[in-house]
Amino acid sequence: MSAHKTINPQLALDAILDVLIPANRDRDIPAAGELGVAAFVTEAAARNPALNSALVTLIARAGELAGGITPHTVRQLESELPEAFSLLLTETYKGYYSRPDMRAKVGVGSHPVHPAGYEVASDPPALLNELTAPVRARGPVFRDPTGGQA
Amino acid sequence: MKLEPVDVLIIGAGASGAAIAWSLLETRMRILCLEQGDHLLDKDFPSRREDYELARYAEFSCDPNVRGLPQDYPINAEDSCITPVNWNGVGGSTINFLGHWPRMRPSDFRTRSLDGVGEDWPVDYHDLARFYDMNDRNTGVSGLGGNPAYPDYTPPHPPIPMGKLGQTLARGFNEKGWHWWPSDVAILSENDDGRQKCVNAGTCDLGCAAGAKGGTNFTYWPMLENAGVELRTKARVREILVDEASGFATGVLYHAADGQVYEQKAELVIVACNGVGTPRLLLNSKSKLFPEGLANRSGKVGKNLMFHPLTGVAGVFDEPMKGHEGPMACSILSQEFYESDPDREFVRGYGLHSGRSTTPMTYALGGYGIDNPIPWGAEHREIMDNVYPYLAGLTVVTEDLPEEHNCVTLDPDLTDSDGIPAPKITYRLGENTQAMLKHGEARAQEVLLAAGARRILPKGDKVWWRAGWHQMGTCRMGNDPGASVVNGWGRSHDVKNLFIVDGSIFVTAGAVNPTSTIQALALFIGDRIKTNIATLFD
Numbered sequence: 151m152s153a154h155k156t157i158n159p160q161l162a163l164d165a166i167l168d169v170l171i172p173a174n175r176d177r178d179i180p181a182a183g184e185l186g187v188a189a190f191v192t193e194a195a196a197r198n199p200a201l202n203s204a205l206v207t208l209i210a211r212a213g214e215l216a217g218g219i220t221p222h223t224v225r226q227l228e229s230e231l232p233e234a235f236s237l238l239l240t241e242t243y244k245g246y247y248s249r250p251d252m253r254a255k256v257g258v259g260s261h262p263v264h265p266a267g268y269e270v271a272s273d274p275p276a277l278l279n280e281l282t283a284p285v286r287a288r289g290p291v292f293r294d295p296t297g298g299q300a
Numbered sequence: 301m302k303l304e305p306v307d308v309l310i311i312g313a314g315a316s317g318a319a320i321a322w323s324l325l326e327t328r329m330r331i332l333c334l335e336q337g338d339h340l341l342d343k344d345f346p347s348r349r350e351d352y353e354l355a356r357y358a359e360f361s362c363d364p365n366v367r368g369l370p371q372d373y374p375i376n377a378e379d380s381c382i383t384p385v386n387w388n389g390v391g392g393s394t395i396n397f398l399g400h401w402p403r404m405r406p407s408d409f410r411t412r413s414l415d416g417v418g419e420d421w422p423v424d425y426h427d428l429a430r431f432y433d434m435n436d437r438n439t440g441v442s443g444l445g446g447n448p449a450y451p452d453y454t455p456p457h458p459p460i461p462m463g464k465l466g467q468t469l470a471r472g473f474n475e476k477g478w479h480w481w482p483s484d485v486a487i488l489s490e491n492d493d494g495r496q497k498c499v500n501a502g503t504c505d506l507g508c509a510a511g512a513k514g515g516t517n518f519t520y521w522p523m524l525e526n527a528g529v530e531l532r533t534k535a536r537v538r539e540i541l542v543d544e545a546s547g548f549a550t551g552v553l554y555h556a557a558d559g560q561v562y563e564q565k566a567e568l569v570i571v572a573c574n575g576v577g578t579p580r581l582l583l584n585s586k587s588k589l590f591p592e593g594l595a596n597r598s599g600k601v602g603k604n605l606m607f608h609p610l611t612g613v614a615g616v617f618d619e620p621m622k623g624h625e626g627p628m629a630c631s632i633l634s635q636e637f638y639e640s641d642p643d644r645e646f647v648r649g650y651g652l653h654s655g656r657s658t659t660p661m662t663y664a665l666g667g668y669g670i671d672n673p674i675p676w677g678a679e680h681r682e683i684m685d686n687v688y689p690y691l692a693g694l695t696v697v698t699e700d701l702p703e704e705h706n707c708v709t710l711d712p713d714l715t716d717s718d719g720i721p722a723p724k725i726t727y728r729l730g731e732n733t734q735a736m737l738k739h740g741e742a743r744a745q746e747v748l749l750a751a752g753a754r755r756i757l758p759k760g761d762k763v764w765w766r767a768g769w770h771q772m773g774t775c776r777m778g779n780d781p782g783a784s785v786v787n788g789w790g791r792s793h794d795v796k797n798l799f800i801v802d803g804s805i806f807v808t809a810g811a812v813n814p815t816s817t818i819q820a821l822a823l824f825i826g827d828r829i830k831t832n833i834a835t836l837f838d
Contacts, residue, residue: 174681239673243673244661248351262352263352267502285481291479291635292638293414294425
């Protein structure tokens with residue numbers, strides 16, 4: 151990613167990311183920029199020329215827009231540069247939710263899912279019986295044109 | 301370079317190749333399987349990593365065009381609303397399938413007679429019943445016996461937990477008075493034969509590091525390799541060779557990992573490359589005898605491609621549904637709308653599958669098989685904090701009807717890394733399917749509301765893009781050599797020592813995940829080969 155003359159590209163990217171995924175202070179959930187997702191995005195851009203080009207274009211255009219980085223200006227970026235914006239949005243979501251601590255913020259385990267996985271209790275036979283009783287009571291619901299003959 | 305001949309050459313180490321190898325094991329014939337991919341090593345399962353979700357968008361994408369691994373072949377799906385997905389390696393697509401294991405129903409084999417659409421199969425449910433049972437035991441299937449949607453059978457293992465999500469939806473179906481049942485799954489609910497039971501990781505598509513999911517990498521192949529079946533990996537078959545005098549297949553040419561092309565001779569050639577890979581290979585195997593592709597005198601190779609077009613509906617509940625805990629696609633299945641009903645605007649039917657919800661990254665990016673990220677900004681925060689944890693959804697899985705214009709052909713320009721022409725998919729949704737999807741969405745909404753959803757999420761009209769898991773019909777079986785590629789036991793009408801055993805031989809699609817039937821059919825064909833061994837090539 152190359153720098154733009156009029157704004158600090160790192161700060162601009164952080165600000166855009168903060169708008170894309172904002173914080174929830176009540177639940178101590180950080181925004182994407184403050185979480186450091188920019189590092190993930192720029193690393194990805196180093197491997198992906200299309201994303202790199204998108205970043206350069208978006209940040210350059212952001213520097214030209216009056217009023218700084220706000221939801222309004224980010225919406226303008228999306229409208230003017232939809233393909234570049236889409237690439238950034240996808241990478242932002244990947245960077246943010248690849249963080250185990252952010253998974254935990256929305257109720258999903260932060261651990262690798264193997265070997266531990268999750269504890270899910272088996273359905274008690276009595277419950278299965280109770281739940282399936284009305285289904286069984288209605289009887290067969292299939293057509294067998296051969297009448298069961300092999 | 302020529303190699304020592306074998307008796308049986310199987311192309312493809314996925315679901316069907318493994319099953320028929322197992323069936324033929326007792327013949328003591330020398331069996332070789334060529335597989336273009338490799339073994340998946342224990343260290344390569346992404347679910348052992350903290351950032352496991354990233355793999356879904358890179359090396360473990362279900363889409364070979366995204367993965368782009370050396371063993372993958374590209375697929376041109378520009379003229380299709382659904383793109384095929386797969387896995388190339390030992391286990392085939394059972395590596396990244398979701399383990400849903402419903403059988404086809406008796407009516408699925410007689411759609412022409414019963415409903416005036418498609419064609420009747422040359423076999424029926426009862427021909428396959430004992431092979432379904434056999435395969436369920438080999439695979440380690442879990443489920444609840446007594447399902448009124450089927451002739452009686454009982455899976456070998458008790459059902460996996462429905463979880464809060466499944467129980468909630470089950471009550472919704474009961475409220476409506478509609479059929480549902482705990483899903484049959486190729487996922488162990490209890491330890492079995494050295495395999496660990498499911499740990500409810502929720503990432504079945506990333507391989508199952510526990511070995512609980514019945515991929516053939518954990519079921520058939522360890523057994524087969526121990527028994528002496530040779531599995532040659534990184535071996536991509538270029539074409540099947542035929543003897544012009546006899547018209548018999550003589551073997552194959554394949555590209556090996558060392559960059560060389562080898563000729564492997566065999567007495568019997570069995571193709572098990574799935575509904576896209578198999579027609580691709582046959583169409584690439586042109587000769588003077590078969591200028592339109594091997595075994596294609598009927599002109600049906602590649603025609604009648606069927607998927608199971610999918611759409612999903614999600615509801616928001618008052619309590620967290622914990623949908624990421626447990627096998628990701630399997631909890632309960634309703635077949636209330638499976639059979640034809642003259643009061644509906646379509647023939648045949650569909651299933652309503654309870655998908656569990658997925659992990660946060662995948663949800664944010666649009667869902668499994670969908671590229672449509674959720675909104676950004678304040679709306680994003682609201683959705684992830686106050687919607688995502690409370691979701692339960694239903695997937696509408698429709699029966700696709702065979703239509704000749706839906707097909708696999710060879711792309712004139714695109715090739716794999718060995719220069720072999722790649723497949724091109726031409727596919728559009730039929731009107732019948734569209735009517736089913738619309739009907740299914742409305743019924744799914746009704747169930748979700750009956751189950752207590754406080755609102756239904758809006759959705760787009762498109763079917764899921766990366767949903768071409770089930771590739772069927774492109775080398776259909778039948779009794780008429782002019783209208784089918786293989787006969788009623790998988791033997792080519794045109795080449796008498798060539799068999800096809802994968803989903804390409806399906807005549808119709810049913811509205812259920814096909815792997816259980818693919819493997820039962822492979823075992824049935826293996827049984828027929830053994831029964832007819834003395835006159836196999838007559």
